[in-house]
Amino acid sequence: MAAFEGFSASDFDAFEEKKWASHAFNRERLEVKLKLTALGNELKSGCSDGLSELQMSLTEERPSIFNQHQVRHLTLFFFRNEKERRSLGGIMDKAKSIADIVQDTAAHHRHINMGVRVGHQGLEAGLWLHKDAWVDWKNVVQRCSEHWERDKLGEVVEDLPDSVRFGRGPGLAADSLPAKEVGPDEILGGFEDAEPWTVFGEGFERADPLLESGELTGKLAGLFFALVPLHKFIGWRRDNDFHQLKEVIKEQKEKAVRKFKSLKKGDSVRVLKGLAAGHVGVVDSIERKGVVKVRLGAMVVSLRIEELGKP
Numbered sequence: 001m002a003a004f005e006g007f008s009a010s011d012f013d014a015f016e017e018k019k020w021a022s023h024a025f026n027r028e029r030l031e032v033k034l035k036l037t038a039l040g041n042e043l044k045s046g047c048s049d050g051l052s053e054l055q056m057s058l059t060e061e062r063p064s065i066f067n068q069h070q071v072r073h074l075t076l077f078f079f080r081n082e083k084e085r086r087s088l089g090g091i092m093d094k095a096k097s098i099a100d101i102v103q104d105t106a107a108h109h110r111h112i113n114m115g116v117r118v119g120h121q122g123l124e125a126g127l128w129l130h131k132d133a134w135v136d137w138k139n140v141v142q143r144c145s146e147h148w149e150r151d152k153l154g155e156v157v158e159d160l161p162d163s164v165r166f167g168r169g170p171g172l173a174a175d176s177l178p179a180k181e182v183g184p185d186e187i188l189g190g191f192e193d194a195e196p197w198t199v200f201g202e203g204f205e206r207a208d209p210l211l212e213s214g215e216l217t218g219k220l221a222g223l224f225f226a227l228v229p230l231h232k233f234i235g236w237r238r239d240n241d242f243h244q245l246k247e248v249i250k251e252q253k254e255k256a257v258r259k260f261k262s263l264k265k266g267d268s269v270r271v272l273k274g275l276a277a278g279h280v281g282v283v284d285s286i287e288r289k290g291v292v293k294v295r296l297g298a299m300v301v302s303l304r305i306e307e308l309g310k311p
Contacts, residue, residue, distance in 0.1 A: 004038040015120040021301040027110035029061035050228040073119035112136040126201015137191035143242040
């Protein structure tokens with residue numbers, strides 16, 4: 001496994017605006033992705049208390065439907081594991097139309113995450129919460145409807161390092177306030193209207209010498225470790241459930257079992273998720289563990305029962 005040794009000026013140049021939509025620069029961006037992968041592996045092993053339960057992933061370096069055919073930056077992120085995401089998928093999809101799901105398929109937009117983003121101007125790292133990650137931000141809003149929980153949020157933020165800043169928008173602006181200067185009311189009041197991110201983190205300009213060395217790993221590990229209490233306070237989990245999703249998930253599983261048992265070969269179904277979302281196909285066969293093979297034209301794809309609906 002390659003060690004992370006820092007970023008170079010050419011890594012940031014891979015995200016010049018003229019290159020965003022061009023496949024001619026995929027190789028340049030791939031080099032950055034490989035460095036982010038090495039950085040992520042080191043963070044995962046060196047920050048076990050904060051990242052051990054989270055799954056590591058990276059955004060796509062090629063212009064595609066997953067990034068609206070533009071690669072403005074690459075993001076390394078740590079978010080809830082596949083099993084947890086799958087249990088929440090049906091609930092989250094109900095809040096969006098199929099068209100919206102197809103338009104924005106980015107997984108890190110739907111879940112609270114710890115992330116590192118590299119772009120033309122430099123690097124941003126911290127706790128990221130997209131306005132579409134409503135399961136998480138509604139959870140903390142509901143939690144803080146009790147005044148003592150609101151006070152607790154203020155205490156968690158107050159304990160953050162002075163270097164951690166708070167921002168809403170595309171990322172951390174140059175004039176972002178130190179997080180500990182932002183009160184609970186301001187934090188809780190703007191999740192839905194963020195365009196599109198709520199961020200607690202740090203930004204590093206491309207000329208910062210720290211970005212050129214492997215010492216960046218230690219800096220980011222310390223940042224993530226400091227943000228763990230805030231991540232745990234905000235993020236929905238079965239043991240941090242303030243809008244009663246556990247019963248909804250249980251009901252969904254029971255409904256999926258009933259639907260699975262009622263399906264038979266030859267039934268027409270509509271795909272609800274993924275690149276084929278919106279297309280109608282025919283059940284080709286029914287496998288074990290909730291997997292259905294669906295024929296879409298000449299192609300047969302394996303889908304989970306919760307990814308299918310009525311035609």
